[in-house]
Amino acid sequence: MQSESETSVRLRFAPSPTGYPHLGNIRTALFNWFFARHHGGKFILRIEDTDIARKVEGAVEVILDSLRWLGLDWDEGPYFQSQRLPIYHEIARKLLEEGRAYLCYCSPERLDTMRQEQTKRKQPPKYDRHCRDLTQQERTRLEATGITPVIRFKTPLEGETNFHDLIYGQITFKHDTLDDFVLLKSDSYPTYHLANIVDDHLMSISHVLRAEEWLSSTPRHVLLYQALNWQPPQFAHLPMILGPDRAKLSKRHGATNINEYQKQGYLPDAMINFLALLGWSIDDRTELLSKEELIKHFSLERVGKTAAIFNKDKLEWMNGVYLRKLSLGEFVQQAMPFLDRELPESVRRPLDENYVSEVLSLIQERAKTLAEVPQLASFFFLDELQYDTGLFLKRKMDAKSAAEAITIASRKLEKVATWDAATLEGILRLLATELNLGTGEFFGLLRVAVTGRTAAPPLFQTMAVLGKVKCLKRFDMALQLLSTCL
């Protein structure tokens, strides 16, 4: 019994190209994908491009790219609803002929003033069913005007619709709170309600996982399935992802589009892991899960009902974990495009891969995102550092003794033959003792000279990677600067 139903598991992700996919959209795609893969079913991609006015150029490509980036592969599609118009027309006509729908000639202006008045009277804005029961005479008169009518669904006036949601349970809507919604627009495109259920049926979708914002339109969909004598799919509404202000995710929340996270240097697997935990959990402690583990353990029973607020701090932490888990080779490969793009033009291209690799071995555990890498590593690549005098003088030493310490260190280092971290450490530790300086103080001073900053990777490794020539040159530059402070 189980295996029989497993073979017919068909999920779909059905975005509309009216914008770029945001975290909520992607989370929905992800859960659909998890569910399909968990059950060995199919994952279908369908583009719901029925709103020509709001269509955003290039959005489809961004959607596909985002899914590819995350590794959410699909088995069918993408189907485009704009290419299936005749199908919707046929169904709409059928509904019309069977008396389950009707032509409506009301102008947008009339509908608008109607709604305004309803709102003013604190009534729920609903279509007043003006055209639902037109006489034959009225109909012919309106047809003669040349107005292109829309097709509206004839919602039952009484009774109620129940359905079972896999996550929210039994849901009931009274028919008198619904109105006669539009099925086919006057531009001959179907509305979401029509196109969505027609395609879900025709594509044999078994489970509809979508955001909770759709919960209140589900009775309409159920009514449509009934009118067409079709078996509705199983519905599972997913809790919303909200912005920090607890409102629906939108542009004003800053980075919400998934491609921005790609640009900021988040890893697909970290993104997936993080998003999976927004509304779903495996147990009371496990946080880090691979894609494979997520597929294996995903279950609707463990999806919660409460909206989640997107918490960027945790995403950053998780991305850092994933970054550190990468092999050095993988990390270099991932970070290279960021370095190439962000490092100043003065840095010679192409970047030397061996050198980059040595540098990044010191950066890897310090980066939370790939976008931070160029900034963390820049001093390894620049010829001249922009020193901030304050960083030298902030220390306990005055400019004179600082310059002396650097001079002595520089002289000593000039004679070093084997330039590696261990050798450098031996020499400089000894020197610190000789100079009667604390290691923190002495190494800190040298760090500023070598890197131009107070926070950097370990000094000796940094110097080893940088090489003798560059280090000595930086000592000179630091001394020059210090001499102006004397």
Place this chain on the structure above:
RNA sequence: GCCCCCAUCGUCUAGCGGCCUAGGACAUCAGCCUUUCAAGCUGAAGAUCAGGGGUCCGAAUCCCCUUGGGGGCACCA
């Protein structure tokens, strides 16, 4: 205004009647490690389980009310 949904630390969450004097993670703070930063380790603080009624021997867990939050109410999806 009407309809629907939801309600555990700041945030993500565990909890599906007794294991809870409520567990984990992020963030925060402190200590350790240490040449700085990061990472790591240890610890602290942080939720009278929104409030009030029930049910029950026993409730964060079940029921009702209140409050709060969210979503929907287009020829948008």
